[in-house]
Structure formats: structure tokens, C-alpha cells
Amino acid sequence: MNAKTKEAMFNLKDELNSFSAEHPTITVKRSDLEAVVKHLFNNGDEWSNQAALGYAIAAAERIWTSDIFIKQFISAMEIEFDERNLESAAEYYRESKY
Template identity: 50%
Template structure:
């Protein structure tokens, strides 16, 4: 789905949520500005995501190792955990991983 279409769908949802009785021309201008700002913010984030992703993956590995050590995982269990994380980083997007976490009971 394109960025423009995604933003348009979110805009419609905002309109329905915050302006259930319709929007005035002034509110339409406000929503236009918000939609454009969100598109620019997303594009800026997407451009810098390569640097952030590498740092985030390394940080996640560090957190996982620290947690495994804290709860007493053996070295072999910690290695299995890190290998599994490597695999997940390779095949699961950040968005899907965040969604999975939000739906989990943890």
C-alpha cells in the first residue's frame, strides 16, 4: 500500500473519530496539514531507518543477552536465543514484531 493511501486512510479515520458531524473548511485545512506532516515524518524516518535498524538490532541482542544472563540461562540456551533472534530479524519487519508484542500477553 502506498504512503499516500495509508495516510489518506488514517486521515479518514481521524475525521470520523474527531469530527463525526462533518468537517468545516478550516478543519479540512488542519487535516490536510496533519496528513502532509505525517507523510514527511514517515519519509524522514524511512530514510534514516537503515542506520537506526542496525543499532536497534544490536541493542536488542544486548538486551536479550543481559536478560538471559539475569534469569540464569545456560550459555547454550543463550546462543539458541540469539540465533533465533537473528532469524526473526531477517524475516520479520519491525512493524510486524511490534504488532506481535502488542498482541502478546507479555
């Protein structure tokens, strides 16, 4: 967990601790909330297309795929990055036969 996320969590914790019947409003900075949600949904890992390409190249090399195929595959993935958002790609994966 990075320092920004830790600070955001402490800020949210402090606000939640001040919540009571007498003080029923919580004020949260959007950036703090975004940092915490991002951490929770991504388990702290940053998504990047470069990381995904690294996984793909490593997997292709693991199965002894040719350099030509890997280059074509990476080019196709880069096109998909441009045409799909993360949720669309996840849905495509969930609905695939693999």
C-alpha cells in the same frame, strides 16, 4: 540529538516561520523531514538489531540462563530479524500474552 537532526529541525522551523497567507507554500527537503520524523518516533534513539540482541543477552544472563540457551535464543532472534520488519515485531509483541 545529533547534528544532522538539529540542522533538519532548524531548517523546518525556518520554513514554518516563513509560512503566511502571502507565502502559503513550504518547501522541505525530504532528508530533513525524515530526520525529524525518525527523531520524533524513536525519541532520538537509533534502532539496531545489535542493540536488541544486547538487551536480550543481558536479560537472559540476569535470570541465570545457560550459555546453550542464550546461543539458541540469539540464533532464533537473528532469524526473526530476517523474517519480520519492525512493525510486524511490534504487533507480535502487542498481541502476545506477555
